[in-house]
Amino acid sequence: MIDLWFVIIAFLWTGYFVLEGFDFGVGLLSPFVSANDEEHRQGLATIGPVWDGNEVWLITAVGAMFAAFPAWYSGLFSTFYLPVVLILVGLIVRGIGLEWRSKVSYPAWCDLGIVIGSALPAFLWGAVFANLLFGSAVAALVGGIFTLGLCVLHGAVFLALKTGGEVRRRARVAALAASVVVLPLAVVALSSLDSVPALVAMGALAAAAALIWRHREGWAFTATAAAIVLTSVSVFADLRGAPLPGLTLAEAASGPYTLTMLSWIGLIALPFVLVYQGWTYWVFRKRVQVAPAG
Amino acid sequence: MDALDLARWQFGVTTVYHFLFVPLTIGLGVFVAGLQTAWHRTGKEHYLRLTKFFGKLFLINFAMGVVTGIVQEFQFGMNWSEYSTFVGDVFGAPLALEALLAFFMESTFIGLWIFGWDRLPKRVHLACLWAAVIGSNLSAYFILAANAWMKHPVGYEVVDGKARMTDLWAVLTNSTALAQVPHVVASAFIVAGGFVLAVCGYWLLRTRNENRNENRNGKRSETRNDMWRGAARGALVMTAIAGVVVVGSGDMSAKLAFEQQPMKLASAEGLRHDTAGAPFSVAPGIEIPGVLSFLSTGDFGATVQGTENLQQRFEQEFGPGDYRPDQAVVFWSFRLMIVFGMATAGLSVLGLWLTRRGRPMPRWLSRLFVLALPLPLLAVTAGWLLSEVGRQPWTVAGELLTAASVSPGVGLTEVAVSLAIFTLLYGALAVAEAVLLTRHVRKGPEEPRRVAVAERREPSLMY
Numbered sequence A: 001m002i003d004l005w006f007v008i009i010a011f012l013w014t015g016y017f018v019l020e021g022f023d024f025g026v027g028l029l030s031p032f033v034s035a036n037d038e039e040h041r042q043g044l045a046t047i048g049p050v051w052d053g054n055e056v057w058l059i060t061a062v063g064a065m066f067a068a069f070p071a072w073y074s075g076l077f078s079t080f081y082l083p084v085v086l087i088l089v090g091l092i093v094r095g096i097g098l099e100w101r102s103k104v105s106y107p108a109w110c111d112l113g114i115v116i117g118s119a120l121p122a123f124l125w126g127a128v129f130a131n132l133l134f135g136s137a138v139a140a141l142v143g144g145i146f147t148l149g150l151c152v153l154h155g156a157v158f159l160a161l162k163t164g165g166e167v168r169r170r171a172r173v174a175a176l177a178a179s180v181v182v183l184p185l186a187v188v189a190l191s192s193l194d195s196v197p198a199l200v201a202m203g204a205l206a207a208a209a210a211l212i213w214r215h216r217e218g219w220a221f222t223a224t225a226a227a228i229v230l231t232s233v234s235v236f237a238d239l240r241g242a243p244l245p246g247l248t249l250a251e252a253a254s255g256p257y258t259l260t261m262l263s264w265i266g267l268i269a270l271p272f273v274l275v276y277q278g279w280t281y282w283v284f285r286k287r288v289q290v291a292p293a294g
Numbered sequence B: 001m002d003a004l005d006l007a008r009w010q011f012g013v014t015t016v017y018h019f020l021f022v023p024l025t026i027g028l029g030v031f032v033a034g035l036q037t038a039w040h041r042t043g044k045e046h047y048l049r050l051t052k053f054f055g056k057l058f059l060i061n062f063a064m065g066v067v068t069g070i071v072q073e074f075q076f077g078m079n080w081s082e083y084s085t086f087v088g089d090v091f092g093a094p095l096a097l098e099a100l101l102a103f104f105m106e107s108t109f110i111g112l113w114i115f116g117w118d119r120l121p122k123r124v125h126l127a128c129l130w131a132a133v134i135g136s137n138l139s140a141y142f143i144l145a146a147n148a149w150m151k152h153p154v155g156y157e158v159v160d161g162k163a164r165m166t167d168l169w170a171v172l173t174n175s176t177a178l179a180q181v182p183h184v185v186a187s188a189f190i191v192a193g194g195f196v197l198a199v200c201g202y203w204l205l206r207t208r209n210e211n212r213n214e215n216r217n218g219k220r221s222e223t224r225n226d227m228w229r230g231a232a233r234g235a236l237v238m239t240a241i242a243g244v245v246v247v248g249s250g251d252m253s254a255k256l257a258f259e260q261q262p263m264k265l266a267s268a269e270g271l272r273h274d275t276a277g278a279p280f281s282v283a284p285g286i287e288i289p290g291v292l293s294f295l296s297t298g299d300f301g302a303t304v305q306g307t308e309n310l311q312q313r314f315e316q317e318f319g320p321g322d323y324r325p326d327q328a329v330v331f332w333s334f335r336l337m338i339v340f341g342m343a344t345a346g347l348s349v350l351g352l353w354l355t356r357r358g359r360p361m362p363r364w365l366s367r368l369f370v371l372a373l374p375l376p377l378l379a380v381t382a383g384w385l386l387s388e389v390g391r392q393p394w395t396v397a398g399e400l401l402t403a404a405s406v407s408p409g410v411g412l413t414e415v416a417v418s419l420a421i422f423t424l425l426y427g428a429l430a431v432a433e434a435v436l437l438t439r440h441v442r443k444g445p446e447e448p449r450r451v452a453v454a455e456r457r458e459p460s461l462m463y
Helices: A002-029 A037-045 A051-068 A070-079 A081-103 A107-134 A137-162 A165-193 A196-213 A217-239 A256-283 B003-042 B045-079 B081-115 B122-151 B168-172 B175-206 B210-216 B224-260 B262-269 B291-297 B307-318 B327-354 B363-371 B374-389 B412-443 B448-457
Strands: B156-159 B162-165 B280-283 B286-288 B394-396
Touching (some): A002 A037, A002 A051, A002 A137, A002 A217, A002 A256, A037 A081, A037 A107, A051 A070, A051 A256, A070 B045, A081 A107, A081 B045, A081 B412, A107 A137, A107 A165, A137 A165, A137 A196, A137 A217, A165 A196, A165 A217, A256 B081, A256 B168, B003 B045, B003 B122, B003 B412, B045 B081, B045 B175, B045 B224, B045 B412, B081 B162, B081 B168, B081 B394, B122 B168, B122 B175, B122 B394, B175 B224, B175 B327, B175 B363, B175 B374, B224 B262, B224 B291, B262 B307, B262 B327, B327 B363, B327 B374
Antiparallel strands (some): B156 B162, B280 B286
């Protein structure tokens, strides 16, 4: 039961990184791949209907940690106190920026919020987990830059996949540029994880670069998503022995009654969540185009 | 000042702030969904314009509720790690359920609603809004069940210094929660009602001459003034019904507090000694005999425990210490909650009476609606102060003291930095939200013809 809940929590975090990964990337890139406000909005509209739902993956992951492994939850967030404060600040200004952008007189403030609010969590989650695994500031820095770059790449590919016209063209260039930066970083960051999934993730990133070069955006997105999944799996596999230094899963876990009850409810509810979130992506499956002037 | 004090301040500031937006989200969501349903049923243009207008105000506010809510979920672990480790087995479950069952629904369907105006069939689009609104209300239930457990822990046992859940159903049907949920949710509808009334009051005053003009033409088509009167009537009905629920559930909560949280009840009344036929003190020195006993038990002669006697009993049970919450805060927040809440509910009943059978809204009443805007917000804030300051010195009544709940490894500097960051950020956002709301209220709904032109290019609620 304890292992099952560890897998569920790893699944939720992984889902969060894959989904919010491209939200962060799109948030970071939108101002830079657009030549005017129309195109800027086109970029942000690709994540508009989904980013809030994607963020709930984090809320659920954290809620599940609180319920299933209270000591892990409280230990993690009280240990990484200031990074978590900054992540929260990032999520606040990003969310406000996205929702208010079209409603304020000075959207530049919102754009700033979206960029900063996407960059902070994209960097800091990587830094927090790298620090957790390797316990050094250098590792945290490398991990943070790697996840930041990974999010930019993932978001660039998503933008190329979901837009048309000039934004699509520029997003492809951005994805290629991001690949040039991310690939060497991946060699450093992923090889230190020293696992098969991490090696495959490296391959997936190389494949993504090749695919985006050949304009295969759908497959390139699959590849970057796979790279994030494999990286996350590799990180959580490493954390399984000790989710925090000096803490085992068994010590951190809630009682069997709580875990059993939550398992049943999760088993019933999660398929519905996946179906209606999947449906959202289906409803907004078309590329976002700039409206013809008129 | 030590880390504990600052952590408490941080929790207080972020939670009170969060709860300014939550009730508006809950109540306004239902109001907008009602408007869109009315449009769907009748096809009247006015309803669509109102839906989009209030929908925009709703979304501005919704964003604030969402982002300030994220802080709440992390804060338990950050500042209150001892508490989290102790209660996680029980308290974490409703939080996980809230995310899984309520937040996913709320956030996914709100995205579909915002961007789905021209993508989804009308009926499905309307259903998306209702799903989001149901999600919001459901989240209130789960978080209040968790909160109620802190004041009246049930369905658990303590094993190895940690609370272990033994009965999830007992936690979810805690009598304290069942009284608190209708109280808080109904108060959310009052807050939203007060907000809508203030907006309608403003627009009723601005459009007050329109009816006359129309009449001079001899035609009596619906004017904008009629539209605002209709919206105000809707908000009045919502607020008045919610007022009844708030009073009823508040009465239930008082009776439960008599059994479960006697110290809070005694502090709220400033009752120092065990008293038979205890009086209700309107203000210090003005007392109505027997009423407190009646309110808390239904019997005018019943004995209500006083703070001094309770203090002695708690010392015997839990050892030395001060088990009384801050008396002034609890006493006054109780009164302010009642006065501000009742004033808003009373205003709604008065409004319904004065506008009965097609009577126009008196101008002075419209002005009063605008002026009364802060009242329900002050009432819910006072209500939370009563509820949570009154719970002190415990985080979990009888099990865990607040002083023993704080994170041992988090220093004063860290809490001070995060408190400063959140306070500054929240302050700036509050100003921005106020400016933004005011601007959109002043701008008013799009004129029908302009709606059509604008919509062809870009649905108005999108980014």
